[in-house]
Amino acid sequence: MKDLPVNQIVCGRAEDVLKEMPTSSVDLVFGSPPYEDARLYNMDFKLKGQAWVDWMVPIIKECVRVCKGLVAFVVEGRTRQFQWSATPVLLMADLHRAGITLRKPPAYHRIGIPGSGGPDWLRNDYEFIICCTNGGKLPWSDNTAMGQPCKYEPGGAMSYRTQDGYRRNKRTGVRLHRKRRCSGEMEEQAYNPPKKANPGNILTCKVGGGNMGSKLAHENEAPFAEQVVEFFIKSFCPPDGITLDPFSGSGTTLAVAEKFGRRWMGIDIRESQVELSKKRIKEQK
Numbered sequence: 001m002k003d004l005p006v007n008q009i010v011c012g013r014a015e016d017v018l019k020e021m022p023t024s025s026v027d028l029v030f031g032s033p034p035y036e037d038a039r040l041y042n043m044d045f046k047l048k049g050q051a052w053v054d055w056m057v058p059i060i061k062e063c064v065r066v067c068k069g070l071v072a073f074v075v076e077g078r079t080r081q082f083q084w085s086a087t088p089v090l091l092m093a094d095l096h097r098a099g100i101t102l103r104k105p106p107a108y109h110r111i112g113i114p115g116s117g118g119p120d121w122l123r124n125d126y127e128f129i130i131c132c133t134n135g136g137k138l139p140w141s142d143n144t145a146m147g148q149p150c151k152y153e154p155g156g157a158m159s160y161r162t163q164d165g166y167r168r169n170k171r172t173g174v175r176l177h178r179k180r181r182c183s184g185e186m187e188e189q190a191y192n193p194p195k196k197a198n199p200g201n202i203l204t205c206k207v208g209g210g211n212m213g214s215k216l217a218h219e220n221e222a223p224f225a226e227q228v229v230e231f232f233i234k235s236f237c238p239p240d241g242i243t244l245d246p247f248s249g250s251g252t253t254l255a256v257a258e259k260f261g262r263r264w265m266g267i268d269i270r271e272s273q274v275e276l277s278k279k280r281i282k283e284q285k
């Protein structure tokens with residue numbers, strides 16, 4: 001692949017297409033692979049347990065190679081006969097052992113899931129979002145992009161923790177916090193609260209009941225909500241950046257990237273899904 005097919009969807013196997021892509025050519029990878037044999041996708045996809053993990057590790061390694069920033073995948077295992085397959089954590093363990101840098105996985109918390117979780121267990125409300133990088137600080141992030149303005153202004157009731165805790169600037173009333181200098185002395189600094197609070201790592205999204213963002217999403221067997229993609233794109237893809245989804249399905253990631261002015265690239269093994277995502281992007285434009 002000489003030039004990156006920007007704003008295009010490639011029909012092919014992610015494991016083959018990724019190998020052809022230039023190193024550090026995209027800014028964010030976001031997607032969700034088939035979850036073991038949960039759905040066969042009309043192509044008899046049956047990898048499960050360690051075989052599924054062994055399939056995913058080289059794909060994620062390639063994603064880390066082609067991506068300058070964050071590589072994030074929403075994943076889930078299977079529960080059968082009262083046992084969870086644990087594949088998300090097995091995958092994280094194998095990626096860690098393979099030398100890939102992991103960031104703590106946020107939870108994709110889905111509101112509106114009617115499933116029961118089984119006769120003796122709890123309803124499954126969240127899925128892991130496995131996050132990997134090349135190591136070090138992310139080249140670009142806006143970790144308060146999805147945050148809310150702080151609830152409380154600095155100030156409020158006087159703190160009595162004056163010995164080791166906080167004091168106030170006598171003139172402005174701004175809270176001071178203490179920082180130890182190299183010399184060991186304590187230095188007091190003004191506390192400037194951020195404009196928006198960090199939203200945290202539990203991403204609560206409405207799903208089902210017309211909340212996925214587009215009716216076309218339901219033509220894929222396992223779409224995720226536009227809301228979860230918006231979170232990652234606004235937080236981890238720079239405004240002029242490119243987001244890649246190697247399992248693009250109905251094109252949720254691509255449509256959201258388009259919506260928020262990012263460039264994008266999709267890969268899906270099925271022609272039906274490539275056509276579906278083209279329709280989805282058209283709808284978005």
Ligand SMILES: C[S@@+](CC[C@H](N)C(=O)[O-])C[C@H]1O[C@@H](n2cnc3c(N)ncnc32)[C@H](O)[C@@H]1O
Pocket residue numbers: 012013014015031032033034035041045217220222223224225246247248249250251252253267268269270273
């Ligand atoms: C969980 S779905 C993705 C759904 C997508 N996030 C959405 O919102 O519509 C997984 C997709 O991976 C595709 N797929 C399965 N194996 C693949 C492979 N080896 N390479 C690329 N795509 C594959 C399937 O066709 C399916 O559309």
